[in-house]
Amino acid sequence: MKYKILFSACLLSVCLGVKAQQAYMIDQKAAVFYPADYDAAAHLPSPIFLQELVPQGQVPENWKIRPVYSTENGKSVATLTVGADDDLYGTGEVTGELRRNGKEVIFWNKDNYGYFANEGKNLYQSHPWVLGLRKDGTAYGIIADNTWKGSCTTNQQIKFTFESPAFRVIVIEGKDSKEVLKELGKLSGTMELPPLWALGFQQCRYSYFPDTRVKEIIDSLRIERFPCDAVWMDIDYMDQFKVFTFDPKTFPNPKELQDYAHAKNMKCVYMIDPGVKVEDGYFVYDQGNAANYFVKDAKGDNFQGRVWPGQCNFPDYTRPEVRTWWSGLTRDYMLKGVDGLWNDMNDPSVFEGVDGTMSVDAWHMGGESYPQASHLRYHNLYGTFMIQASRQGMLWAKPNNRPFVLSRSNFLGGQRYGATWNGDNMSSWEHLLLSIPMTLNLSLSGQPFNGPDMGGFGADTDPELLAHWYATGIYFPFARNHNAKGCIDQEPWLFGKKVEDVCRTAVERRYKLMPYIYTLFHEASINGMPIMRPIFMADEKDTNLRSEQRVYMLGNDLMIIPRWAKNPAIPTGDWDIIQFEEKDDLYQAFVALRPGAIVPLTEVAQSTSELDMNTLTLLVNPDENGQASGTLYQDAGDGFEYKTGSYAIYEIKASTEDGMVKVSLNQTEGKLQAPQKRIRIGIVADGKTTYSEYKDGMEISLKNVKEKEKSINTAKLKWSAIDPAKEPSTQEKLRIQMEKMQKSGQAMEW
Ligand code: MIG
Numbered sequence: 184m185k186y187k188i189l190f191s192a193c194l195l196s197v198c199l200g201v202k203a204q205q206a207y208m209i210d211q212k213a214a215v216f217y218p219a220d221y222d223a224a225a226h227l228p229s230p231i232f233l234q235e236l237v238p239q240g241q242v243p244e245n246w247k248i249r250p251v252y253s254t255e256n257g258k259s260v261a262t263l264t265v266g267a268d269d270d271l272y273g274t275g276e277v278t279g280e281l282r283r284n285g286k287e288v289i290f291w292n293k294d295n296y297g298y299f300a301n302e303g304k305n306l307y308q309s310h311p312w313v314l315g316l317r318k319d320g321t322a323y324g325i326i327a328d329n330t331w332k333g334s335c336t337t338n339q340q341i342k343f344t345f346e347s348p349a350f351r352v353i354v355i356e357g358k359d360s361k362e363v364l365k366e367l368g369k370l371s372g373t374m375e376l377p378p379l380w381a382l383g384f385q386q387c388r389y390s391y392f393p394d395t396r397v398k399e400i401i402d403s404l405r406i407e408r409f410p411c412d413a414v415w416m417d418i419d420y421m422d423q424f425k426v427f428t429f430d431p432k433t434f435p436n437p438k439e440l441q442d443y444a445h446a447k448n449m450k451c452v453y454m455i456d457p458g459v460k461v462e463d464g465y466f467v468y469d470q471g472n473a474a475n476y477f478v479k480d481a482k483g484d485n486f487q488g489r490v491w492p493g494q495c496n497f498p499d500y501t502r503p504e505v506r507t508w509w510s511g512l513t514r515d516y517m518l519k520g521v522d523g524l525w526n527d528m529n530d531p532s533v534f535e536g537v538d539g540t541m542s543v544d545a546w547h548m549g550g551e552s553y554p555q556a557s558h559l560r561y562h563n564l565y566g567t568f569m570i571q572a573s574r575q576g577m578l579w580a581k582p583n584n585r586p587f588v589l590s591r592s593n594f595l596g597g598q599r600y601g602a603t604w605n606g607d608n609m610s611s612w613e614h615l616l617l618s619i620p621m622t623l624n625l626s627l628s629g630q631p632f633n634g635p636d637m638g639g640f641g642a643d644t645d646p647e648l649l650a651h652w653y654a655t656g657i658y659f660p661f662a663r664n665h666n667a668k669g670c671i672d673q674e675p676w677l678f679g680k681k682v683e684d685v686c687r688t689a690v691e692r693r694y695k696l697m698p699y700i701y702t703l704f705h706e707a708s709i710n711g712m713p714i715m716r717p718i719f720m721a722d723e724k725d726t727n728l729r730s731e732q733r734v735y736m737l738g739n740d741l742m743i744i745p746r747w748a749k750n751p752a753i754p755t756g757d758w759d760i761i762q763f764e765e766k767d768d769l770y771q772a773f774v775a776l777r778p779g780a781i782v783p784l785t786e787v788a789q790s791t792s793e794l795d796m797n798t799l800t801l802l803v804n805p806d807e808n809g810q811a812s813g814t815l816y817q818d819a820g821d822g823f824e825y826k827t828g829s830y831a832i833y834e835i836k837a838s839t840e841d842g843m844v845k846v847s848l849n850q851t852e853g854k855l856q857a858p859q860k861r862i863r864i865g866i867v868a869d870g871k872t873t874y875s876e877y878k879d880g881m882e883i884s885l886k887n888v889k890e891k892e893k894s895i896n897t898a899k900l901k902w903s904a905i906d907p908a909k910e911p912s913t914q915e916k917l918r919i920q921m922e923k924m925q926k927s928g929q930a931m932e933w
Pocket of ligand 1 (some may be wrong): 526
């Protein structure tokens with residue numbers, strides 16, 4: 184540890200000495216460019232990278248993309264000229280199109296209800312990162328290594344502007360976007376493998392309380408046979424919104440509630456916000472105040488602002504000792520049987536604050552290698568530092584469990600600490616449609632584990648919207664139904680049999696796909712590849728796919744085509760739609776299997792802990808040579824033994840001989856001696872799935888199915904009659920909701 188600090192201090196001084204504009208390679212595929220007046224003290228250490236960048240030689244003469252540095256009205260600017268017909272993506276959690284050409288993004292994390300403020304140009308997270316794709320399929324990535332307040336416009340000139348001293352820019356080059364994303368993962372780190380239960384369905388509401396209501400929801404989920412892994416407790420479980428407390432009246436015995444949930448294979452996730460109520464005698468406040476742990480205002484007093492509990496102070500998470508304190512609080516709290524944490528409001532949100540947050544001149548003390556500095560520099564890192572502390576506390580409490588933290592706010596590189604949801608969306612068709620490019624672009628910005636509130640948060644949902652939301656969004660990396668206060672209840676069984684069945688079928692599909700989904704999460708944790716991917720990644724040379732933002736991919740092998748996404752652009756080749764159910768309900772998305780792919784499925788269960796991962800259906804779509812392949816990753820689903828070899832990776836291979844498809848599983852990696860498998864084949868052809876019987880063992884055969892169609896004919900598919908463009912706009916939904924609240928005399932609470 185000491186050496187590490189010494190080492191980075193040396194590097195810091197080396198960089199401080201940099202005067203003339205300099206550039207060097209930091210890896211085979213990436214170069215860093217320093218402005219002549221680079222101010223290392225204002226930017227280092229970089230929270231984005233796993234370690235400080237080390238020079239690895241000269242940047243070749245023919246390196247294509249380089250920043251030009253300038254200043255504008257006292258702001259530091261870096262401009263990079265790219266190809267006129269390149270397609271741009273990434274830029275983090277954003278509203279708008281998948282293709283980011285001609286957009287502006289603001290890097291200033293913001294509590295942005297309904298994405299209404301600033302035309303949605305800044306939301307809860309910041310990712311100063313652009314991914315570019317050239318027409319020939321080659322790709323590049325650009326990082327502005329800067330945490331300060333800034334913005335980016337994405338035209339042929341990609342222009343980063345920051346209210347900071349001059350900053351360095353990193354450019355990655357790759358043969359395709361996958362290579363660039365892997366390089367981003369290598370430099371900025373990858374998501375730690377989450378516990379399997381976090382991949383299951385999540386049921387949430389603002390708020391389920393008292394505890395009897397929580398039990399009711401758990402019971403309903405089980406009685407209605409809605410597979411689910413966790414229930415979520417929003418702020419109302421607390422005693423007057425004071426963090427790390429439980430309301431003695433409504434949650435008198437959290438341990439007992441947790442035991443109740445666990446007995447039904449359900450986890451409990453609780454919300455913890457950063458704001459600490461200013462109140463003598465409240466232990467969190469007393470400790471923080473006595474130790475002087477809070478963020479200061481410009482005068483040197485504790486910065487104070489109103490959030491849910493009333494007047495609050497805010498922990499200065501830039502300080503290692505404050506993070507340690509917070510980790511300790513988290514540890515004690517976790518020991519009450521809490522399974523996961525939900526860190527909200529860490530943008531940070533301050534109700535009457537300038538722009539809804541702390542003043543830019545609020546002061547953070549830093550520590551270790553982080554210098555003290557203003558909020559202007561650390562604002563975008565507030566959430567990231569907070570969830571670092573949360574994560575550590577969870578590990579202290581339960582060293583044998585993988586921590587799961589869901590954070591609203593974060594920054595480029597923050598995938599190392601937590602997952603995310605996309606904040607306060609609305610129950611509108613617009614936002615259902617929007618959630619696809621938003622989740623995709625965040626996935627293309629280093630954060631694979633994310634997804635929106637299913638059914639929509641603000642405003643009342645409606646039966647059709649809810650059914651389509653489940654049918655469309657159940658394949659997102661993070662899948663949680665969540666709903667705002669003052670809105671009608673949003674549990675699917677309240678909307679009649681049809682909607683209930685559609686939603687259940689969708690959730691059941693997710694659980695069936697879990698062996699494949701878990702394998703994708705493992706891949707993401709190893710090499711940074713997104714779990715949910717834009718369809719252009721199916722064929723990076725096919726420029727017809729570059730703007731398609733309704734269809735998406737789950738991993739490399741599945742294409743998801745929502746029922747309402749008429750006439751989509753899809754890749755060429757003999758993709759085949761998987762038949763999951765006997766009867767088509769006309770809502771479920773079309774899920775197509777790539778030619779030459781094998782995807783492992785299991786039988787549905789009510790929670791991931793009940794899944795039998797050794798009973799497998801191997802869905803095969805043989806290519807023109809009758810061959811196919813796939814991968815399966817397995818481990819205990821929680822804990823860290825996989826890190827010392829207790830896992831298994833299987834290569835799945837199919838070949839065809841004399842009209843018989845033979846599929847075999849072969850363990851190629853890991854020491855885990857998994858129990859014997861029961862396997863069957865499902866041959867996917869022309870929209871039908873033909874199954875073999877189950878059989879014990881690692882090898883199985885089935886007669887091949889002759890195909891007529893050589894590709895998916897989208898004109899022939901049975902589309903839903905719904906036309907999203909004709910549905911009420913988000914603004915309209917907001918207006919209706921406000922009217923409703925006014926009539927009932929309720930305040931809009933968000
Ligand atoms: O100011 O905790 O985005 O998911 O339900 C609103 C209440 C605070 C915002 C979160 C939302 C959560 C709500 N929170």
